[in-house]
Amino acid sequence: MRHGDEIETPRGPARVDLDLPGTAPATLLVLGHGAGGSVDAPDLVALRDAAVGAGVAVARVTQPYRVAGRRAPAPAAHLDEAWVAVVAELRARCRSASxxxxxxxxxxARVACRTAGTLRASGVVALAFPLHPPGRPERSRAAELRTGLPTLVVNGDRDPFGVPPGEPGIRVEVRPGERHDLRVDPAGTAALVLHWLRERGWAG
Known part of the structure; x- marks a missing residue:
């Protein structure tokens, strides 16, 4: 079952595409888009399809700046504030999802990492995590991945934004032949995530 809705945030309305499985879900997976992209990116759609088929509720959140028609991303603090408001509302709506x-x-993925602790999430899925700006490896964002929560990173081996190193609690899956958009094999990317969710008992 699919629902589209807008949720008010301190940064303006965000749009939510919520897909529910046929039975009451025990897990809610909330996904955000890339800076200039949308929630219809191939990897996000493939993951939505796989997870809903495994009994997981999946919400794809469009940030307020994109709802307002802007491509340039809002400041990180604004992104985080809007995201926290949306996820809190989604948790209230999906009460069966513990x-x-x-x-x-x-x-x-960066927004999800930065806010996971505040939201008391159980885990983080980071697709195409941008480890550093292209050509600037000294500006590493690896610290954002260190949430203390189980974290899965899926990056392409040809991603100009780099590939994060694996660390305790952070599993890194490298997809051969993929770049930052992860467009070559979205179903394969989704299968990796679903396997990780099932390992933890978060998907059927």
């Missing part, structure tokens, strides 16, 4: 997993692709 487990919250947050994630997204690129910028959305």
């Amino acid at each position: 487990t919250l997993v947050v994630g997204g692709r690129s910028s959305g």
